[in-house]
Amino acid sequence: MGTWHLEVMKMALYMTFPVGLFYYFNRPEIFEEHVTKKRREIMPLPNIEAMEYYKKAIEEARKRKEVKWEDELAKLDNK
Structure with missing residues (x-):
């Protein structure tokens, strides 16, 4: 068994990992070009x-x- 330091580190990781992924993958500048290109293919102007x-x-x-x-x-x- 670990000490309370290990438990605090694990809890911090459990909380920051999903929040970090949510932040990274919900930024429009990452996928805006891809989505716009695919939308133009499916529904042309x-x-x-x-x-x-x-x-x-x-x-x-x-x-x-x-x-x-x-x-x-x-x-x-x-x-």
């Missing part, structure tokens, strides 16, 4: 022209659907 085309197409589809609903409501009102 959107193409602005394509996004505008899709927005216009969605808006046109909504307008056609609204016109169709209005025609159907007008038919129901006339009956």
Whole structure:
């Protein structure tokens, strides 16, 4: 068995080791470049022209659907 000095040293190690690892691995400058690169591979930046085309197409589809609903409501009102 060790003396109380050994127990204090062990307790200090048990407490500082996880805290030190937490501090080291939670600093963004360590992994920021890797994460940003992987994110760009998985989700590339959107193409602005394509996004505008899709927005216009969605808006046109909504307008056609609204016109169709209005025609159907007008038919129901006339009956």
